Amino acid sequence: MTHAGKILHKVNERLILARAKKAPKTDSKVYDADGKIIGSVYEVFGPVKNPYILIKVSNEKSTPKIKGDKVYFEE
Numbered sequence: 507m508t509h510a511g512k513i514l515h516k517v518n519e520r521l522i523l524a525r526a527k528k529a530p531k532t533d534s535k536v537y538d539a540d541g542k543i544i545g546s547v548y549e550v551f552g553p554v555k556n557p558y559i560l561i562k563v564s565n566e567k568s569t570p571k572i573k574g575d576k577v578y579f580e581e
Contacts, residue, residue, distance in 0.1 A: 507537055507541070507578040507579065507580060508530075508578060508579055508580075509527065509576060509578055510524065510526050510527070510530055510536065510559065510576075510577045510578050510579040511524045511525045511526035511527055511559065511576070511577060512524060512525055512574050512575065512576055512577070513572070513573055513574065513575045513577060514558075514573065515573060517560070519563070520562060520563050521548065521560050521561065521562060521563065522544070522545070522560070522561040522563060523558060523559075523560060523561075524558070524559050524561060524577050525556060525557075525558055525559075526550070526556065526557050526558070526559045527556065528555075528557075529550045529554065529557045529559075530547050530550065530559060530579040531547065532547050532548070532549070532550060533546050533547060534546060534547045534579045534580055535579065535580045536559075536561050536577050536578070536579050537577065537578045537579070537580075538575065538576075538577065538578075539575070539576050539578070543564060543565075544561060544563060544564070544577060545561045545562045545563040545564040545565075546561070546562055546564065547559055547560070547561060547562075547579065548560040548561060548562035561577070
């Protein structure tokens with residue numbers, strides 16, 4: 507797993523907005539700090555160096571709810 511970035515805020519019940527250090531591939535799995543799956547990368551947009559990523563939540567119970575939580579993605 508590679509450090510993807512930090513959560514900025516929850517958009518709605520199914521989407522989370524995060525700021526990434528580099529652009530992950532669309533549909534890459536996203537994990538929390540404990541290695542539990544949060545969902546997958548739905549969309550990548552914004553600047554190339556620090557893009558924003560929309561994460562499509564797979565299970566609302568596993569969703570981190572704290573702004574600033576780190577998220578990770580598979581390569």
